Amino acid sequence: MFQRNLIDKTTYHQKYFRPSCLPALNLRFKTSAFFQPYYEKKHDQIHLPIEWTKTPEDTVLNYFSILREAENMAGRSCGTVGHARIPFPLAYNFLSEEYQRKLSYEAFFHSFAGVGHTSLIKLCRVPDIKHGIRFFYEIETIEGFEGKRAEYFGYYYGYIQLVHEKEGYRISDMSKIEEDFLCAPYHGWSHDADSAVEVKYGNWCKLIQKRYPTVTNGYVKNIYFRGTDGADYCLIFFTLTNGTDVEIAQFRKVGNERWKQINIKPEEDCLKETGN
Incomplete structure (x- = not known):
């Protein structure tokens, strides 16, 4: 729900x-x-x-x-x-x-x-x-x-x-x-960048401490949040013709460090750990 x-x-x-x-x-x-x-x-x-x-x-x-x-x-x-x-x-x-x-x-x-x-x-x-x-x-x-x-x-x-x-x-x-044009309208949370981030990185991984406003430029969406581990995260999504947002890349930095590309897999790294 x-x-x-x-x-x-x-x-x-x-x-x-x-x-x-x-x-x-x-x-x-x-x-x-x-x-x-x-x-x-x-x-x-x-x-x-x-x-x-x-x-x-x-x-x-x-x-x-x-x-x-x-x-x-x-x-x-x-x-x-x-x-x-x-x-x-x-x-x-x-x-x-x-x-x-x-x-x-x-x-x-x-x-x-x-x-x-x-x-x-x-x-x-x-x-x-x-x-x-x-x-x-x-x-x-x-x-x-x-x-x-x-x-x-x-x-x-x-x-x-x-x-x-x-x-x-x-x-x-x-x-x-x-691209599918029927599943997204009826199962929308996983196709929408903001909702997917809240579910996967927040609810599943318990990683979100504070969300920042989503930055949208054309079909590109950048989603930033402060992690519960004290690091900053940036997730890049592209919006397809069918309205689905596809995650393209993930970046993480601590303090004044440069952004480093990472590869978190919430379905594997978080759901398996919690047993959901």
Whole structure:
């Protein structure tokens, strides 16, 4: 009962049901002429220009820009959609050599089954406790499946890891998590940053002595509190299109020390200790 009452039930439903109005970020390589040199080429016949992967940001933006109008919908009655399947072999070359050994081209292509259009709507480099190169991303897709005459919007988020190889930055790992638009409205406390912090770090971990006002900047939320151990804590959340707040990173400092990234897992570190 404590957990459910943390949410204002008169306002939180709408933010979970409404989709994104954010502009697309993956708008490089807009013309059809860009893809002409890659017609009928297999992935192992393509060599990426060095300037496409000069920085981590370039690599990610160019990767999603190439995939923007890639289509793997098993044919639509309206004819060709976007650039059809031409972009997929090109996009596969943005993966690192090690990642390609783990993920075959066939598996890569199959991972886009049903997708006809991809818009990158959120991209932000985030702290990595292992000091690697890590980005948070969110995409909006238009999807259609065999036997269905209508298309649907789909939303996904995840993390992208990058490494530097001899010819530029490559994607070394990538997660993709489907967003849910029904569970959040009916089980809201765990999807709302302020409520989740109160439950997990306060009720479960007994770590909160004093909460400070949440600082919100666009889709980024910073939540600060003074801990019962005398340290200060900062938790960073990103808000998804479905209204859910996802915890991105945790930081702790004592006195005038610098913030240090930490990795508390309330479900494991606190609930198991209390036996709840």
